[in-house]
Amino acid sequence: MSEPTLPHDELRNDRRSFLKIAGIGGVALVAAGCDSGDPDPITPGEFTSLMGRITVAAEDDPGRSPVAGVTVIATSTDTGIQGTRTTTTDTNGMYTFEDLPVGTYTVTVATKNFVTEDVMEEDVTIAPGNTETVDFSLTPGGDIEFDFSNDFGVLNYAYALEQLEAAFYATVVNDDDFEATFDDEDEQRILRDLAAHEGIHRDFFEAAIIGAGGTFAARTLLPALTPDFAAIDFTDRDAVLDQSLVFEDLGVGAYNGAAQYLSETEDGTGYLVLAGKIVSVEARHASVIAGLIMDNAIAGEEVIDDMGLDQALAPEEVLTAANGFLENELSAINT
Amino acid sequence: MNSDFLKTLDALDNAPSSRREALRTAGRLGGAAALAVTPLYAMARESYAAKRSLSAAYGPQAHDVLNYALTLEYLEYFFYLRAVGNADLMPPKGEEVEAEADIPADVLPLFQEIRNNELAHVRALTTVIEDLEDPPGEPVIYEMRDFTYEVDGTDVFSDYQLFLTLAQGFEDTGVRAYKGQAPALQGTPYLTTALQIHSVEARHAAAVRRVRGQTIGKDIQGWIPFDQPDAPDAIEAVYADSINGGPFPSEANTTQGGVELVAALMGRGYSEEEITEAFDEPLDMDSVNAIAGPFITGEPNDGGETP
Numbered sequence: 001m002s003e004p005t006l007p008h009d010e011l012r013n014d015r016r017s018f019l020k021i022a023g024i025g026g027v028a029l030v031a032a033g034c035d036s037g038d039p040d041p042i043t044p045g046e047f048t049s050l051m052g053r054i055t056v057a058a059e060d061d062p063g064r065s066p067v068a069g070v071t072v073i074a075t076s077t078d079t080g081i082q083g084t085r086t087t088t089t090d091t092n093g094m095y096t097f098e099d100l101p102v103g104t105y106t107v108t109v110a111t112k113n114f115v116t117e118d119v120m121e122e123d124v125t126i127a128p129g130n131t132e133t134v135d136f137s138l139t140p141g142g143d144i145e146f147d148f149s150n151d152f153g154v155l156n157y158a159y160a161l162e163q164l165e166a167a168f169y170a171t172v173v174n175d176d177d178f179e180a181t182f183d184d185e186d187e188q189r190i191l192r193d194l195a196a197h198e199g200i201h202r203d204f205f206e207a208a209i210i211g212a213g214g215t216f217a218a219r220t221l222l223p224a225l226t227p228d229f230a231a232i233d234f235t236d237r238d239a240v241l242d243q244s245l246v247f248e249d250l251g252v253g254a255y256n257g258a259a260q261y262l263s264e265t266e267d268g269t270g271y272l273v274l275a276g277k278i279v280s281v282e283a284r285h286a287s288v289i290a291g292l293i294m295d296n297a298i299a300g301e302e303v304i305d306d307m308g309l310d311q312a313l314a315p316e317e318v319l320t321a322a323n324g325f326l327e328n329e330l331s332a333i334n335t
Numbered sequence: 336m337n338s339d340f341l342k343t344l345d346a347l348d349n350a351p352s353s354r355r356e357a358l359r360t361a362g363r364l365g366g367a368a369a370l371a372v373t374p375l376y377a378m379a380r381e382s383y384a385a386k387r388s389l390s391a392a393y394g395p396q397a398h399d400v401l402n403y404a405l406t407l408e409y410l411e412y413f414f415y416l417r418a419v420g421n422a423d424l425m426p427p428k429g430e431e432v433e434a435e436a437d438i439p440a441d442v443l444p445l446f447q448e449i450r451n452n453e454l455a456h457v458r459a460l461t462t463v464i465e466d467l468e469d470p471p472g473e474p475v476i477y478e479m480r481d482f483t484y485e486v487d488g489t490d491v492f493s494d495y496q497l498f499l500t501l502a503q504g505f506e507d508t509g510v511r512a513y514k515g516q517a518p519a520l521q522g523t524p525y526l527t528t529a530l531q532i533h534s535v536e537a538r539h540a541a542a543v544r545r546v547r548g549q550t551i552g553k554d555i556q557g558w559i560p561f562d563q564p565d566a567p568d569a570i571e572a573v574y575a576d577s578i579n580g581g582p583f584p585s586e587a588n589t590t591q592g593g594v595e596l597v598a599a600l601m602g603r604g605y606s607e608e609e610i611t612e613a614f615d616e617p618l619d620m621d622s623v624n625a626i627a628g629p630f631i632t633g634e635p636n637d638g639g640e641t642p
Contacts, residue, residue: 190557193609196604196605196606196609196613197609197612197613199603199604199605200596200600200609203599203600204591204596204600204613207594207596207600208591208593255530255534256530256531257527259526259527259530260527270518271592272517272526273517274591274592276513276530276533277591277614277616278613279530280510280533280537281558281612281613282534283534283535283537283538283541284540284558284615285541285557287537287542287557288541288542288545288557291542295441296445296448296542298445298539298541304452304535307456307458308452308453308459308532308535309455309459309528309531309532310531310532310535312530312531
């Protein structure tokens with residue numbers, strides 16, 4: 001006679017353990033600890049669902065942005081039932097455990113990167129016929145480490161930079177005084193284009209990283225960064241353009257410097273070409289902004305060297321610059 | 336290894352040699368008129384092929400790709416050198432070259448700077464290729480001073496707008512060409528250098544596009560909307576699909592990394608035009624040859640020295 005076990009999950013769990021895996025080291029990736037041995041017998045019972053939504057806490061983000069890619073673990077705490085189920089939040093921050101045996105569980109969320117404590121958990125008892133809901137609110141903060149020994153770490157690095165740029169331009173074009181600060185319609189048009197392009201890049205990386213999750217050991221997704229633009233006067237045209245050029249030149253140098261870490265592909269359809277498709281658009285941005293600042297300029301001062309080469313910046317250098325605009329602290333390993 | 340690349344060169348080796356005359360007044364980059372084109376690098380490669388060592392992990396391919404890039408840089412350099420001359424360079428190097436194009440003074444520094452960058456690229460790539468060891472590198476040397484390009488009987492250097500059209504075409508082609516070869520350099524020390532040139536070409540492209548838009552009174556931004564539907568016939572091919580069923584879609588492509596972005600990003604306030612602008616597309620060597628080949632004049636390594 002076969003003994004019932006938790007469906008869909010082969011992992012048994014005596015205690016939760018938290019593993020850092022390739023990708024973004026600092027984003028807590030939770031994997032259920034497992035030990036050898038057969039599952040303990042559990043009582044056959046009815047099944048129901050458990051679901052919930054993970055968002056940024058309201059005090060940090062009134063819009064309560066969903067947090068995608070967070071690993072959620074349901075651990076049975078009933079005597080006689082041992083086991084875990086693991087899932088990941090989608091782009092809406094939603095997670096669902098289908099067909100969970102009724103009983104009592106501890107729901108654990110990997111929060112290492114997102115809150116001051118490592119683990120958030122809540123106990124819940126699910127009963128037949130009811131879909132229980134357990135939501136979590138996360139507080140941004142903490143450090144993020146990009147592991148350049150794999151493509152995922154590099155992609156998340158690019159994703160972080162695109163988030164920073166997108167947030168900057170969104171602030172520029174949504175400023176109440178935008179059309180007064182930039183009274184030239186051509187300049188308005190350019191900045192709105194840049195806001196769109198960087199938003200598209202950010203959203204593309206989000207989609208691509210989630211899409212690639214299936215082929216990686218686990219899904220990770222850098223939670224939304226928390227930019228800090230307090231030092232920038234968004235009603236000062238020259239200051240905004242100067243900052244824009246810094247970001248664009250930084251972006252170009254970042255992509256140029258990161259390409260070497262991407263793994264090889266034979267057919268030219270891999271991440272290297274994708275990075276190439278984006279970096280030249282960043283370079284176009286940088287050139288146009290430089291030209292708005294000074295006639296005929298195509299780059300910031302000393303950005304193009306005597307050999308006619310653009311910058312190729314080490315990840316550490318890029319992140320040091322980016323950290324000046326972030327409440328998060330970003331770093332790179334295995335570069 | 337990208338064996339298609341070598342196949343491409345082999346096929347082009349057999350291109351008829353009378354193409355330059357036939358294309359002298361083609362008036363269009365790429366397209367039907369350019370079926371028989373000068374392979375950018377085929378002739379240099381022919382003499383080199385016998386010597387190269389196939390045992391090198393990436394040597395021959397890197398060598399060929401870098402020489403292909405160098406040939407493109409020669410083309411751009413001589414194009415701008417003829418346009419703006421070299422009287423502004425201090426100290427002058429070599430013979431004085433008179434400016435053939437009548438470029439307005441307010442944007443002349445831009446084109447002088449671009450000429451300087453292209454010359455620097457020629458020198459940088461020459462140095463890189465010279466340093467190749469297995470097999471030993473042989474950078475091409477070109478003198479490309481005599482190409483003629485006319486549309487409706489008007490020469491490119493006597494018509495500022497035509498000059499800008501061609502400059503835009505060359506720069507946007509250069510961006511696509513480098514991008515298309517990046518995978519061939521992956522895993523080599525030359526990838527980063529190529530990308531550092533690639534992004535400078537993109538800076539050139541954006542600036543030239545804006546100058547052209549302002550000159551002809553049209554809304555031309557630094558980035559490429561769709562496949563540049565308003566492009567003059569002369570440079571349509573620059574933004575199009577790869578020729579002959581080649582690998583790359585046009586600049587209007589909206590599927591990136593397997594994600595169709597118009598659908599995936601629906602409802603987030605982005606237009607399809609903005610989605611196409613946000614990504615530049617690569618171009619294969621065959622297609623680049625069709626566009627740029629007709630402008631290659633002179634024979635490689637035909638005396639002379641690196642400028």
